[in-house]
Amino acid sequence: MMSSPLTLQMLARSSLLKNEALAISALNTLPMELFPSLFKDAFKGKQTNILSAMVAAWPFRCLPVGALMKFHDLEILKAVLNGLDLLIQQKDRPRNCKLEVLDFRDAHHNFWNVWAGTEDGVCSPDVVRETQPVVHHPERQGKEVVTVMMNLSLNSSHLCKYLEYFHCWAQQRKDVLQVICEKLEFWALPVYNPLELLVVFEPICIQELEVNVRWDLKTLAQFAPGLGQMSNLQKLLLNEIFTPLRWFWNPEMKQQCFPQIISQLSQLKKLQHLYLNHVLFLNARLDQVLRNLERPLKTLAITRCTLSESDMSYLSQCPSFHQLTHLDLSGVTFLNLSHPLLGRLLERLKATLQTLKLKGCMLMDFQMGVILPALSQCSQLVEVDFAWNLLSVSSLKMLLQHTANLRQLKLEKYPAPEEVYDVNDYVLPDRFTQYCSELLETLRGIRQPKELYFVSRRCVDCLGVCVYNLEASLCPCWD
Numbered sequence: 393m394m395s396s397p398l399t400l401q402m403l404a405r406s407s408l409l410k411n412e413a414l415a416i417s418a419l420n421t422l423p424m425e426l427f428p429s430l431f432k433d434a435f436k437g438k439q440t441n442i443l444s445a446m447v448a449a450w451p452f453r454c455l456p457v458g459a460l461m462k463f464h465d466l467e468i469l470k471a472v473l474n475g476l477d478l479l480i481q482q483k484d485r486p487r488n489c490k491l492e493v494l495d496f497r498d499a500h501h502n503f504w505n506v507w508a509g510t511e512d513g514v515c516s517p518d519v520v521r522e523t524q525p526v527v528h529h530p531e532r533q534g535k536e537v538v539t540v541m542m543n544l545s546l547n548s549s550h551l552c553k554y555l556e557y558f559h560c561w562a563q564q565r566k567d568v569l570q571v572i573c574e575k576l577e578f579w580a581l582p583v584y585n586p587l588e589l590l591v592v593f594e595p596i597c598i599q600e601l602e603v604n605v606r607w608d609l610k611t612l613a614q615f616a617p618g619l620g621q622m623s624n625l626q627k628l629l630l631n632e633i634f635t636p637l638r639w640f641w642n643p644e645m646k647q648q649c650f651p652q653i654i655s656q657l658s659q660l661k662k663l664q665h666l667y668l669n670h671v672l673f674l675n676a677r678l679d680q681v682l683r684n685l686e687r688p689l690k691t692l693a694i695t696r697c698t699l700s701e702s703d704m705s706y707l708s709q710c711p712s713f714h715q716l717t718h719l720d721l722s723g724v725t726f727l728n729l730s731h732p733l734l735g736r737l738l739e740r741l742k743a744t745l746q747t748l749k750l751k752g753c754m755l756m757d758f759q760m761g762v763i764l765p766a767l768s769q770c771s772q773l774v775e776v777d778f779a780w781n782l783l784s785v786s787s788l789k790m791l792l793q794h795t796a797n798l799r800q801l802k803l804e805k806y807p808a809p810e811e812v813y814d815v816n817d818y819v820l821p822d823r824f825t826q827y828c829s830e831l832l833e834t835l836r837g838i839r840q841p842k843e844l845y846f847v848s849r850r851c852v853d854c855l856g857v858c859v860y861n862l863e864a865s866l867c868p869c870w871d
Contacts, residue, residue: 405426405429405430405433406433408430409430409433409434409437409439409442412439412441412442415430415434415442415445416441416442416445419445419446419449420449420486420488424451424452424488427446427450427451427452428503428504430446431443431446432460432504434446435457435460435468438467438468440467440468440470440471440474441471443468443471443472443475444471444472444474444475444478445475445478446475447471447472447474447475447476447478447479447491447494448475448476448478448479448482448486448489449486449488449489450489450490450491451488451489451490452490452491452503453490453491453492453493454491454492454493454494454495454503455472455491455493455494455495456495456497456503456504457472457494457495457496458495458496458497458498458499458541458542459495459497459498459499459503459504460504461496461498464552464554464555465554466553466554466557469554469557469558470557472494473558473561476494476538476540479491479538480538480565480568491538492538492539493538493539493540493541494538494539494540494541495540495541496540496541496542497541497542497543498543537568537569537570538568538569538570539569539570539571539572540562540569540570540571540572541571541572541573541574542558542571542572542573542593543573543574543575543576543577544573544575544576544577544589544593545575545577545579546576546577546578546579546580546582547579547580548580549580549581549582549583550582550583550584551584558592559588559589559591559592562592563591563592566592570594571592571593571594572593572594572597573593573594573597573598574597574598574599574600575598575599575600575602576589576593576598576600576601576602577600577601577602577604578602578603578604578605578607579604579605580605581605581606581607581608581611582611585614586611586614586615586618587614587615587617587618589618590618590621595618595619595621595622595623596621596622596623596624597624598622598624598625599624599625599626599627600625600626600627601619601622601625601627601628601629602627602628602629602631603629603630603631603633604629604631605631605632606631606632606633606634607630607632607633607634608633608634608635608636609633609634609635609636609639609646609649609653609673610636610639610649612630612633612649612653613649613652613653616652616653616655616656616657617656619656619657619659619660620655620656620657620659620660621659622660623659623660623661623662624662625660625662625663626662626663626664626665627663627664627665627666627667628660628663628665628666628667629667629668629669630667630668630669630671631667631669631670632669632670632671633670633671633672633673634670635672649673650673650677653673654673654677654680654681655680657680657681658680658681658682658683658684659684660684660685661684661685661686662685662686662687663682663685663689664687664689664690664691665689665690665691666682666689666691666692666693666694667691667693667695668693668694668695668697669693669695669696669697670695670696670697671694671697672697672698674694674697674698674699674703675697675698675699675700675703676700676702676703677703678694678699678702678703678706678707679702679703679706679710682706682710682712685712687712688711688712688713688714688715688716689712689713689715689716690715690716690717690718691716691717691718692713692716692718692719692720693718693719693720693749694720694721694724695720695721695722695723695724696722696723696724697723697724698724698725699721699724699729701729701730701733704729704730704733704734704737705730705733707733707737708733708734708736708737708740713737713740713741714740714741714744715741715744716741716744716745717744717745717746717747717772718745718746718747719737719741719745719747719748719749720747720748720749721734721749721750721753722749722750722751722752722753722777723751723752723753724753725753725754726753726754726755726759727754727756731755731759731762731763732762734759734762734763735762735763735765735766736766737766738763738766738767738769738770739766739769741770742766742769742770742771743772744772745770745772745773746772746773746774746775746800747773747774747775747776748767748770748773748775748776748777749775749776749777750777750778750781751777751778751779751780751781751805752779752780752781753781754781754782755778755781755782755783756781756782756783757782757783757784757786757787760783760787760790760791764790764791764794765794767791767794767795768794768795768796768797768798769797770798771797771798771799771800772800773798773800773801774800774801774802774803775801775802775803775804776795776798776801776803776804776805777803777804777805778791778805778806778807779805779806779807779845779847780807780847780849781807782807782810783806783807783809783810784809784810784811785809785810785811785827785830785831788806788807788809788831789831789834791806792806792831792834792835792838793834793838795835795838795839796838796839799839801841801842802842802843803842803843803844804841804843804844804845805844805845805847806831806844806845806846806847807846807847807848808824808827808828808846808847808848808849808858808860809827809828809831811823811827812824812827812828812848813848813849817849819848819849819858821858824848824858824860825860825864828846828860829860829864831846832844832846832860832862841862843861843862844861844862845859845860845861846859846860846861847859
């Protein structure tokens with residue numbers, strides 16, 4: 393296939409970039425329409441001096457450089473920040489330079505497509521302005537502040553050289569710089585003090601915080617003061633907060649951390665989505681964590697946690713939970729909890745709840761009678777997960793019958809009935825097929841399911857689970 397011939401503009405850019413001094417001197421008279429394409433060419437060729445000069449002369453309000461970066465490139469970072477230094481150091485900003493926001497976020501950005509002519513629309517400043525982030529630019533000590541936007545996904549226990557350099561650079565320019573990080577993710581247990589990040593990345597701007605890997609209580613307590621400053625945080629995810637082994641012999645250390653963490657969590661008044669997995673300090677403290685919410689939560693996922701009777705009572709009564717769209721209590725054992733409280737909670741959520749996950753909650757036949765009437769009224773449900781509970785065929789039939797009005801359901805997961813196991817808790821293949829088939833026919837007599845699974849406990853032979861779905865596929869080890 394023949395390549396398209398080079399346009400006159402492409403030839404002009406190529407010629408200009410071959411002469412660095414000429415390219416830099418031409419920026420003062422270069423039409424703004426040529427800046428994006430020239431910048432992309434210089435970026436691709438790693439012509440760092442030209443990049444620095446273009447940042448200092450950028451004729452648009454925002455420079456979304458992160459959309460061009462497929463990975464962290466320290467050389468490019470230094471070039472762009474050097475350009476920002478050139479701009480900051482000028483007493484009188486050039487008339488044509490309008491840069492206010494330097495955006496390092498790795499995301500698709502319409503800006504480059506519009507100015508490259510690859511996206512429909514008129515190539516005008518008004519079109520581009522609509523794609524730029526809206527940012528408040530304060531003044532500090534009478535100086536105009538430049539905003540840098542950078543989301544963080546930290547995959548290592550140490551800060552990479554890219555972030556180390558940026559952190560040091562930004563810390564030295566705090567009087568003329570505003571650094572916004574809307575999303576902060578941890579994928580490793582840091583060996584550094586994570587609180588140091590907030591010296592540069594202003595905590596009030598963070599809207600999403602995810603701790604996706606096991607942290608110990610000490611690290612979380614160390615980070616807690618910063619967490620309490622995230623007054624605009626809307627999403628919080630904590631995944632497995634464990635107690636250091638040495639603290640098992642010193643329970644006082646653990647008890648000292650709990651109040652510190654809880655008091656800071658209670659400052660998060662704007663939370664909308666909360667995910668807590670295996671967070672053991674939550675027991676009997678749920679009201680302390682969530683008592684200051686200003687608006688009702690949309691998502692509440694408390695999984696593999698121990699909840700007290702007072703916690704469940706709080707859930708069933710607190711105004712902050714009456715508009716939940718997603719509720720996940722998987723792994724919360726209800727053997728010693730008052731199951732009517734769960735029924736009461738579902739009753740309150742009947743108008744809004746879309747996702748309900750009660751996987752592995754040790755729910756038994758005697759508890760279902762209180763839950764099912766409330767469940768049948770949750771007409772907005774799209775997904776339910778009751779897998780790995782301890783229900784008989786008769787209870788499962790009642791459960792399926794109470795879903796007759798749930799016409800929005802797209803995904804359903806139920807436990808295989810207790811009758812499919814022998815005395816050693818092994819799955820009996822013939823019974824599994826027979827009872828799951830009967831349950832499916834019971835449901836089909838009420839409504840037509842879209843995606844459905846009956847799931848057993850772990851199979852002894854293959855260490856997986858036995859699954860019966862609409863296509864009647866079974867455990868692989870039975871083939």
